[in-house]
Amino acid sequence: MDIATFLHLLHEEIGLTKRSGKKHIIHFSSAKDYYACKSALKRMKSQFVNLSKVRDLNIIHAFSCTLRPDTKLRGISGVPIIEEDTKISVHQAMSNKTTSRRSSNLSGYHTIPWGIDQVGAPEVWNKSVGQNIRIGVIDTGIDYNHPDLRNSISRGINLLNRSMLPYDDNGHGTHIAGTIAAAGRHTGIVGVAPRAIVHPVKAFDYAGSAYVSDIIAGIDWCVHNDLDIINMSFGMKTYNRSLEQAVLNAYYRGKVIVASSGNDGKKKTVDYPARFPQVVSVGATTRLGKIAPFSNRGKQIDIYAPGERVYSSWLNGKYNELSGTSMATAHVSGVIALMLSIKPMSPLQIKNALRRCTTGLSKRGSTRWKPGHLNARRAIRAARQV
Structure with missing residues (x-):
């Protein structure tokens, strides 16, 4: 997975998210990919402001953020698994x-x-x-x-x-x-x-x-x-x-x-x-x-x-x-x-x-x-x- 490209696209997708946005959880195929992406995210946050809206879920090696239900990230080859977040009471x-x-x-x-x-x-x-x-x-x-x-x-x-x-x-x-x-x-x-x-x-x-x-x-x-x-x-x-x-x-x-x-x-x-x-x-x-x-x-x-x-x-x-x-x-x-x-x-x-x-x-x-x-x-x- 090209991490830099993925994070650029994630920044753009978060920027396009309006009222129709829903919370999602982004899972990585391996701990190695997660840690590499986490490290890159830390570096890029100052340059790409939308990435500051991404929450790190370290305990499950995942991220969470608000995306459009039809986010285009899902259609890109090599991108991690993206699932819609669920409500709980x-x-x-x-x-x-x-x-x-x-x-x-x-x-x-x-x-x-x-x-x-x-x-x-x-x-x-x-x-x-x-x-x-x-x-x-x-x-x-x-x-x-x-x-x-x-x-x-x-x-x-x-x-x-x-x-x-x-x-x-x-x-x-x-x-x-x-x-x-x-x-x-x-x-x-x-x-x-x-x-x-x-x-x-x-x-x-x-x-x-x-x-x-x-x-x-x-x-x-x-x-x-x-x-x-x-x-x-x-x-x-x-x-x-x-x-x-x-x-x-x-x-x-x-x-x-x-x-x-x-x-x-x-x-x-x-x-x-x-x-x-x-x-x-x-x-x-x-x-x-x-x-x-x-x-x-x-x-x-x-x-x-x-x-x-x-x-x-x-x-x-x-x-x-x-x-x-x-x-x-x-x-x-x-x-x-x-x-x-x-x-x-x-x-x-x-x-x-x-x-x-x-x-x-x-x-x-x-x-x-x-x-x-x-x-x-x-x-x-x-x-x-x-």
């Missing part, structure tokens, strides 16, 4: 009323939401609080000013506008972060792992929508910054090769990926990326410990966790109850932080330990393994036995 089934008050179940001046209590997190805080475990939350961003999150947030990235902080303009990401690691100094709610560190990765817009390329860029950022856990409370129905490649590469670099199964109430199907075997796949339960009617279920589910009317942090320092497998996933990420704070483990060891230490849900006496309910005490014990 956060997993939120239902929103209840927003409030500025704390709910019941107080611990001193703090509130322990029912889900955190049900998974047994308070019982193990004398053993682990997730100290120094770093969690990337690829979502809608975070409310930096929320009093319960100020002590739990570290550096993040806004993939929609890299010159801005990853401020949350939707609420979903702030809610997820609160369940994982909220730690109000004197009042407010407490998350599953109150000493874990959340790194907000804003890939989703105000409507809770993102492109796969944004997710891949988010995974790439988490891997590059050596985070321990990647929380992915979102999903899509169709298989995507680029997303799978990013997940695989993160997995092989020791990153624990936790994803929600979806909110369609389907009995034998799970959304992607939760369906990938390298991911800890999470379904949702109700306050009564039953599988939530909205939760997808199936053999790909690894574990169930609280997902019905989950009380957590919200925009403008407020609180909200949300339902969805997204909320369940946040509980699991928090418990994994508790486990990793006890002992370093590989993603496979984490997944096997979680599957081994569940409670309830399945009928005992069955010889076939079925996913059960998240339990922090058993998870800590399993971590120590690894």
Whole structure:
């Protein structure tokens, strides 16, 4: 492939892209071609301004940019594979009323939401609080000013506008972060792992929508910054090769990926990326410990966790109850932080330990393994036995 010619044509094509343009992912036939093109792109950006709009997706050896659907690049011999980017959405089934008050179940001046209590997190805080475990939350961003999150947030990235902080303009990401690691100094709610560190990765817009390329860029950022856990409370129905490649590469670099199964109430199907075997796949339960009617279920589910009317942090320092497998996933990420704070483990060891230490849900006496309910005490014990 003539790299210089390709980049000249790419510059021209981006320049011709108007309102009809759509995001695309450009794959290279070999790592050698990718690195050669990446090097040339760096050199040519100052001369060809449109090339500055090309995003590097290092984790899958690809680029992303906006092109016309009928881009002429496809018809040129030797040009890399060009695929149209795909939309993906956060997993939120239902929103209840927003409030500025704390709910019941107080611990001193703090509130322990029912889900955190049900998974047994308070019982193990004398053993682990997730100290120094770093969690990337690829979502809608975070409310930096929320009093319960100020002590739990570290550096993040806004993939929609890299010159801005990853401020949350939707609420979903702030809610997820609160369940994982909220730690109000004197009042407010407490998350599953109150000493874990959340790194907000804003890939989703105000409507809770993102492109796969944004997710891949988010995974790439988490891997590059050596985070321990990647929380992915979102999903899509169709298989995507680029997303799978990013997940695989993160997995092989020791990153624990936790994803929600979806909110369609389907009995034998799970959304992607939760369906990938390298991911800890999470379904949702109700306050009564039953599988939530909205939760997808199936053999790909690894574990169930609280997902019905989950009380957590919200925009403008407020609180909200949300339902969805997204909320369940946040509980699991928090418990994994508790486990990793006890002992370093590989993603496979984490997944096997979680599957081994569940409670309830399945009928005992069955010889076939079925996913059960998240339990922090058993998870800590399993971590120590690894």
